[in-house]
Amino acid sequence: MLFTLARSKNQLLLRLASKGMCLLVGLSASMAFAQFVSGPGAIEPSQLRSGLTFASEAIAALQKDDDLNPAFLWVEQGQKSWQQNHSNSNDSCESCHKDASTSMKGVTLKYPRFDDASHQLVNLEAQINRCRVQHQHLSPLKYESDELLGLTALINLASRGMEMKKTLTPNLIDPLKRGQARFETRRGQINLACMHCHTQNYGNHLGGETLSQGQPVGYPAYRLEWQKMGSLHRRLRACLSGVKAAIYPFGSQELMELELYLGFRAQGLVIEAPEVRR
Ligand code: HEC
Ligand code: HEC
Numbered sequence: 001m002l003f004t005l006a007r008s009k010n011q012l013l014l015r016l017a018s019k020g021m022c023l024l025v026g027l028s029a030s031m032a033f034a035q036f037v038s039g040p041g042a043i044e045p046s047q048l049r050s051g052l053t054f055a056s057e058a059i060a061a062l063q064k065d066d067d068l069n070p071a072f073l074w075v076e077q078g079q080k081s082w083q084q085n086h087s088n089s090n091d092s093c094e095s096c097h098k099d100a101s102t103s104m105k106g107v108t109l110k111y112p113r114f115d116d117a118s119h120q121l122v123n124l125e126a127q128i129n130r131c132r133v134q135h136q137h138l139s140p141l142k143y144e145s146d147e148l149l150g151l152t153a154l155i156n157l158a159s160r161g162m163e164m165k166k167t168l169t170p171n172l173i174d175p176l177k178r179g180q181a182r183f184e185t186r187r188g189q190i191n192l193a194c195m196h197c198h199t200q201n202y203g204n205h206l207g208g209e210t211l212s213q214g215q216p217v218g219y220p221a222y223r224l225e226w227q228k229m230g231s232l233h234r235r236l237r238a239c240l241s242g243v244k245a246a247i248y249p250f251g252s253q254e255l256m257e258l259e260l261y262l263g264f265r266a267q268g269l270v271i272e273a274p275e276v277r278r
Helices: 002-024 034-038 057-064 071-083 093-097 124-135 146-157 170-184 194-198 232-242 253-265
Strands: 113-115 120-122 221-223 228-230
Touching: 071 093, 071 146, 071 221, 093 124, 113 170, 120 124, 120 253, 124 146, 146 228, 170 194, 170 253, 232 253
Parallel strands: none
Antiparallel strands: 113 120, 221 228
C-alpha cells in the first residue's frame, strides 16, 4: 500500500514536472530536476554512497592507486587510440579534440544526451562511434572491444573528481521517466526490481557480494571476475541475468534509459572512473 502511494505520488510529481518544464524552458533550460530523485528507487542525498565504499580493503587499495589499478592499462590503450591516425596523417581524435584530459573534462556529465535528429539517446560509447563514422569514416567499434573501452575510460577519467550534476532538457523527460519505471519494475523469474537490491538492500549480502547502491560513477570498470574492463551496459546485463530477466542488447535504448536514470539518481556523488570491482 505504501509502495502504491509512493508511486502514484511520484507519477503526479512527474506530470507536474513535465507541465512545469514547458513553462520554465524559456526561463531556465538548465533546471535541476529534483523530482526525479524522490521516487521509490531514489536515495536521500545525505545517504548517497559510491560502490567504492562497499568494496573490500584490497579492492579499494587497487582503485585508489593509479599505478596499481589495472583499469589504467585500458586508459593507456585509449590514449594510443586517441592519437592514432587512420586514412590520412591528420584524422586522429586528437587532431580535432586536442588533449583529452582538458577538452573532454565534464563530458561524462552530459551523457547520455538526447539526439533530436535521430530521436534517440546517445551515450558516450555511441558518441565515440558517431565520431568514428562521421568524422573518421571508419566502422563503429564493437561494444566491449578494448579500443572502445579504452577511449571511454580515457574520456571519463577527464571528469574524475567532478560532482555528478545533470541538466534536464525537455527532450530527456520521457526517456528519463521510462528509465525510472524500468528501475522500479519487478522483472525476471526472481521477480525483483533494481531498487529492491540497490535502494532497499544496499549494505546487505547476496552470495559473496555486498550489495551497493548501484551507482554508475566509475564505469567502464575493471572487474576481477571478468579479468578485464567492462562497460556499464555489461554490468547492467549481468544484473538482468542475475534475476533471470530478458537481457537488453548492448547499446540498446532500454539500457541507455536506465543509464540516464542512474545518472540523475547519482547526482551529488563524485565521478570515480575508472573503478575496480570484485
Ligand atoms: C538480485 C539483486 C540485484 C538486482 C535486482 C539488480 N542488481 Fe545490480 N548489482 C547486484 C550485485 C550483486 C552487484 C555487484 C555488487 C554491487 O555493486 O552491488 C550489482 C552491481 C550493480 C551496479 C554497479 C555498481 C558499482 O559500484 O560497481 C550497477 C550500476 C547496478 N548493479 C545497476 C542495476 C540495475 C540498473 C538493475 C535493474 C535492471 C540492477 N542493478 C538489478 C545485484 C542486483
Ligand atoms: C574531424 C574532426 C573530428 C574527429 C577526427 C573526431 N571528432 Fe569527436 N567531435 C567532433 C565534432 C565536430 C563534435 C561535435 C558533435 C558532432 O558534430 O558530432 C565532436 C564531439 C565529440 C564528443 C562529444 C563532446 C561533447 O562535449 O559532447 C566526444 C566524446 C568525441 N567527439 C570523441 C571523439 C573520439 C573518441 C574521436 C576519435 C575516435 C573523435 N571524437 C574524433 C569532431 C571530431
